[in-house]
Amino acid sequence: MIGLTGCATSRGLVTLNAPQHVNQSETLKHTAVIKIVEDDRHFENRPTSPSIPSLKGGLNNATEEEKARAIARKRNTYGKALGDILLREGTVSSVVQDRVISALNQAGYKVIPTSVENERKADLVVSVQINKFWSWSNLGVLSTEIETTLVNDKNTAKNIVVDTKLVRPVHVKTGQQWVENINLALDEYETKLAKELKSK
Template sequence: MSNQIKMGGRMARAMVYSFAVATLMGCALGRDVVAVKAPAGTNPSKGQAVRIESVLDNRKFEVAPASPDIPSLDDAEDNGQSAKERAIGRKRNGYGKALGDIVLPEGQSVSGLTEAAIATAFQESGYIVARKGDANYDAALPVSARVNEFWAWIKPGFWAITTNQKSEVELQGNVGGIKDKQVLKTEVSESKQMVTGDDWREIVEKGLKALTDQTKQLLAR
């Protein structure tokens, strides 16, 4: 009887794993467009004004990366600069093989999401974020950013799938705890039974929240 129970347990685990693999493969073909909600803050009524002059997407893409956390795009799809600016992840099957891309919709970009996360951090820290056309824009303290890493990926497991997202952003300026150049690094993860478009959105939004929080910590120094 005990041998039958053990065999039944192994078969059940194998069926669960096969289902997970099939689920990943079934949703992984082709490029998926996932809209991400950008962080949104509100300017305080008074405070030091800052302006975010530029946010440069400096990520490096590889054709066949050795690790899933390195940006890459399906060579069967558009690999132009516009696609790279909107790319946030790459789907994989249950064995880790790279498949379809995860990209932002037209009108959204990694640099735009990063700028929103940083701007929100300033606003929640008591700074006024001046935009082009505002009367205080020219007098505001300048800040710029360079995005070296911003990527989401999945890690298949026997019982669960882990969604992950990491960022590395260089901030330049002289505001609060930002002295000349400061590097922010974040990484977040969540455990899932299967991965859908909403899960990609959620992990990226969680990563943006982590970037906002770390920027606030820097400004508070």
């Protein structure tokens, strides 16, 4: 679903695309457990760069749920911060988890529930750290950056860091363009992660 409610100075709510490649088929040759997906993003009240997450109204007035759902900040032509954009449903962690599951499936892994027994027998056990997940506008362009670290609990020497940044010029920033930019960045992130997983 593409859409954004709210004007430039107010809070907008969006729904992002679900991954297209989720296939939890029994034919997948390997098994993987995702122990946890942690949102490790750093928010600031008055960031020196629009790429640093911030929220309208300041962090003191923000709940943990709002920070977990925040994905972007709107700005005017001069770079002044305006309203923010949150997920209508779910959190950044749940969005990333869905994409990680899809990438694992593409790499031949069936994702099974976390448990002591499953972690012992799984071929791959990972914890996902979300370092960056933010979209912003500045001087006629929309930018989205996503970076995660997949910590391989069975072999930390094989940790996987995936970083993608999508920058597109726009003349008028509509709700559809915001959502399209983030969806395209998510697709690129998922493709990169699947490629890295296949190479391990």
